[in-house]
Amino acid sequence: VEMGPEMMFEFLYNLPAQFEGCLKMDFSKASGLKKEYANIVVTGLGGSAIGGDILRCYCQSRLPIPVVVNRDYMLPRFVGPDSLVLAVSYSGNTEETLSAYEDAREKGASIIAFTTGGKLAEMAALDGNPVITITGGLVPRAATGYLFAPLVLVLERLGLVSGASEDVKETVTVLTQLREEIEPGREEDSNRARFIAGQLYQRIPVIWGCSSTSEVAAMRWKGQINENAKAPAYFNVFPELNHNEIVGFEVPEDLVKKLAVIILRDPDDHGRITKRIEITKDILQGKVSSVAEVEARGNSFLAKTYSLIYVGDYASVYLAELYGINPTPVQVIDYLKARMA
Numbered sequence: 001v002e003m004g005p006e007m008m009f010e011f012l013y014n015l016p017a018q019f020e021g022c023l024k025m026d027f028s029k030a031s032g033l034k035k036e037y038a039n040i041v042v043t044g045l046g047g048s049a050i051g052g053d054i055l056r057c058y059c060q061s062r063l064p065i066p067v068v069v070n071r072d073y074m075l076p077r078f079v080g081p082d083s084l085v086l087a088v089s090y091s092g093n094t095e096e097t098l099s100a101y102e103d104a105r106e107k108g109a110s111i112i113a114f115t116t117g118g119k120l121a122e123m124a125a126l127d128g129n130p131v132i133t134i135t136g137g138l139v140p141r142a143a144t145g146y147l148f149a150p151l152v153l154v155l156e157r158l159g160l161v162s163g164a165s166e167d168v169k170e171t172v173t174v175l176t177q178l179r180e181e182i183e184p185g186r187e188e189d190s191n192r193a194r195f196i197a198g199q200l201y202q203r204i205p206v207i208w209g210c211s212s213t214s215e216v217a218a219m220r221w222k223g224q225i226n227e228n229a230k231a232p233a234y235f236n237v238f239p240e241l242n243h244n245e246i247v248g249f250e251v252p253e254d255l256v257k258k259l260a261v262i263i264l265r266d267p268d269d270h271g272r273i274t275k276r277i278e279i280t281k282d283i284l285q286g287k288v289s290s291v292a293e294v295e296a297r298g299n300s301f302l303a304k305t306y307s308l309i310y311v312g313d314y315a316s317v318y319l320a321e322l323y324g325i326n327p328t329p330v331q332v333i334d335y336l337k338a339r340m341a
C-alpha cells in the first residue's frame with residue numbers, strides 16, 4: 001500500500017467508522033463452534049497482534065478462562081482440543097501466523113481466521129474453519145478497529161462475553177468526540193496530540209501505562225511511534241517499572257535528558273498506583289526532558305483504552321510530520337519479509 005502522509009490522517013479519522021462497520025458484520029459463520037473452552041489463544045504479529053492484547057486485557061475481568069497472545073511460529077504446549085485459536089493476519093500471508101495456524105490444526109483446536117484474504121483465508125476455507133473477512137486496502141496499524149472489534153464480537157456471539165457491542169458503541173461515541181480535539185485542524189495549544197508530538201520531537205519517547213488499565217495503550221503508542229514516525233520508543237507499566245526502570249535515570253546524564261516520558265492515565269487506576277505515579281514524577285523531576293500525561297476518556301475499558309490509543313495514533317503521525325517523514329510505508333519490515341521469503 002503506497003500512500004501519502006495525509007492518508008494516515010484519513011485512516012485515523014475513519015477509526016470510529018471501522019467500529020461501526022464491525023457492529024454490522026455477520027459472525028454467523030462462527031456460530032457452529034463449541035461454546036465452552038479451557039483457553040483462548042490469539043495468534044498474530046505486529047498490527048494484527050495488538051488487538052489480541054486488547055482482548056486479553058478486556059477479558060481479564062470478564063472470562064474465567066485465560067486469553068493468551070501468541071506472536072510466534074508455534075503455539076504454547078497447553079493448546080489442544082479445548083482451545084479456541086483466533087488466527088489474525090491482515091495480509092493473510094505472515095509466515096509466523098500461517099505456521100501457528102498449522103500448529104493449531106495439528107493440536108485439534110477450534111480455529112477462526114480473521115484476515116483480508118491471502119494464504120490464511122485459503123487454508124482456513126480448505127479446512128472448513130470460519131473465515132471472518134475484514135476490509136482490505138489499509139495498512140494493518142490503520143485497521144486497528146477491524147483487527148480488534150471482530151474478535152470481541154465473535155466471543156459475544158459465542159456467548160463467551162456479554163456487553164461487547166455496547167462497549168464498542170461507547171467507543172465510537174468517545175472517539176468521535178475526541179477526534180474533534182486532536183485532528184489536524186486543531187492547533188497545538190488546544191490539540192493534545194500535537195502538543196505531545198512536540199514534546200517527543202528530537203527526544204526518545206518513554207511511554208508508561210498501568211498493567212491493569214493502560215498497558216496495551218502504552219504498547220500501541222510505542223509501536224505507532226516506531227512505525228509511523230520511524231523513531232525509537234520504549235514502553236513499560238506501573239507498578240513493575242517502580243521495581244527497576246526508575247533506577248535507570250542517573251547516568252549518562254546527557255542521554256537521560258533526551259528522554260520524554262508520557263504517562264497514560266485512567267481515572268479508575270488503583271489508588272496505590274495513583275500514589276506511585278505521583279512519587280515517580282517527583283523522582284524524575286529535573287532529570288528527563290519532560291513528563292506529560294494523557295487521561296483516558298469514557299466509562300468502559302474499551303472506550304478508555306481506545307481513547308488513549310487514539311491520542312497516541314495522532315501524536316505519532318504529527319511526529320512523522322515534524323520529522324518530514326511519510327508515516328505510511330514500513331520499508332524495513334517489507335525488506336525483512338522479502339529477505340525471509
Ligand code: PA5
Nearest residue numbers: 046047048089090091094140141
Ligand atoms: O503494521 C505492520 O505493517 C506490521 O506490524 C504487520 O501487522 C505485521 O508485519 C504482520 O503482518 P499482517 O498484519 O499482514 O499479518
